[in-house]
Amino acid sequence: MAAVSLRLGDLVWGKLGRYPPWPGKIVNPPKDLKKPRGKKCFFVKFFGTEDHAWIKVEQLKPYHAHKEEMIKINKGKRFQQAVDAVEEFLRRAKGKDQDLTIPESSTIKGMMAGPMAAFKWQPTVNEPVKDADPHFHHFLLSQTEKPAVCYQAITKKLKICEEETGSTSIQAADSTAVNGSITPTDKKIGFLGLGLMGSGIVSNLLKMGHTVTVWNRTAEKCDLFIQEGARLGRTPAEVVSTCDITFACVSDPKAAKDLVLGPSGVLQGIRPGKCYVDMSTVDADTVTELAQVIVSRGGRFLEAPVSGNQQLSNDGMLVILAAGDRGLYEDCSSCFQAMGKTSFFLGEVGNAAKMMLIVNMVQGSFMATIAEGLTLAQVTGQSQQTFLDILNQGQLASIFLDQKCQNILQGNFKPDFYLKYIQKDLRLAIALGDAVNHPTPMAAAANEVYKRAKALDQSDNDMSAVYRAYIH
Secondary structure, three states, X not given: OOOOOOOOOOEEEEOOOOOOOEEEEEOOOOOOOXXXXXXXXXXXXXOOOOXXXXXXXXXXXXXXXXXXXXXXXXOOHHHHHHHHHHHHHHHHHHOOOOOOOXXXXXXXXXXXXXOOOOXXXXXXXXXXXXXXXXXXXXXXXXXXXXXXXXXXXXXXXXXXXXXXXXXEXXXXXXXXXXXXXXXXXXXXXXXXXXXXXXXXXXXHXXXXXXXXXXXXXXXXXXXXXXXXXXXXXXXXXXXXXXXXXXXXXXXXXXXXXHHHHOOOOHHHHOOXXXXXXXXXXXXXXXXXXXXXXXXXXXXXXXXXXXXXXXXXXXXXXXXXXXXXXXXXXXHOHHHXXXXXXXXXXXXXXXXXXXXXXXXXHHHHHHHHHHHHHHHHHHXXXXXXXXXXXXXXXXXXXXXXXXXXXHHHHHOOXXXXXXXXHHHHHHHHHHHHHHHOOOOOHHHHHHHHHXXXXXXXXXXXXXXXXXXXXXXX
16 A cells, blocks of 8 residues: 555554455554554554554555445455444544544454454553553564564463363463563574464564574575574574574474484484474374484473464464473473464373364364355355355354455465365374274365365365365
């Protein structure tokens, strides 16, 4: 969007990341919230939600001048509800002297999510901000070009849940400094694998002030991060040997094993005290084998697969499932806060892998069911958009549902989560069920549809491209 002349109180269209322009209003930020460094930006409160964020001026357009244009290109139900909220605000403003309160309908409040989810707006900008939602500060800081110079102490909150098995799960609540900063660990961090997930993770580690050394099989992917301040490692072994904690995020069990056991691999750099955190989504047997070889060399091991997608990775809003060395989990605190909104410690090695596969099994099966419903609606003469609108008004409403369906209807299958990887996770989840003689018929059926999609050359598209398996 082109830069425009704007001021406090203006109604605008704000563009954030890959999300569509959304109607909002320029307002005063909370007094203790610092403005991001870099390009000029305004603090915008969005209609139809409780969300707000700093938006760069070039990502803003005047509301009235571009209303017809925006309505033509955005057809979603939630978008229309937000526009309706603007019009209601304008109608009320006619009878009042510049009313600064944006009405929030109970039917639309909190429906929009994504990188701005769960923000809590304070009643008035003149009141002190108390117990500010950490998501809010975390998100705003992720928009800055560089981390704050001074970091303040982090207040860490732990929610401990006793499971039926007697094991302890620990949910680390989002913990941010008073001004939204994270106090970075003084340990040297390494990161191996700069794919869809790894790239966003490394970017957030750097933004939050961590010292990071990167390596990727395709070396060119490291260039951007070198420009942002990362150091370059020539081999996985070199990264591990020069860093205190090394994270890895690769595609599958074979890649995870090759990274550790292959030539110039992780194992060659391990010596007593070195720490290795595998964030790949693999099976429990693979992660157990890797843990054993790392520990046999005197190293410390943690598995920490992540639930999310490329956008959530970029926004630092992943959910981290960890298991293994509890002390190492604590040592990774500032890193997990930089890359995610929540982390769980699930006990012994293998538990995180199992939980991650179960989570992705449900997600993959749900995606296949959505695609099945959309195509059945089409072949029976029903409107696919109306089908989506109905779902969005019911109990199944979710950002995942809305985004994936909108992408399908627009024919946009740019990968946010590769189809080949969700099929891999379904396959591993089915094997997990087989190992304990537990039936997984829904996952098995979904797996067959994804295999069909792969046969149609959809492997490198988004998981929503499973839709194409139903129309060919």
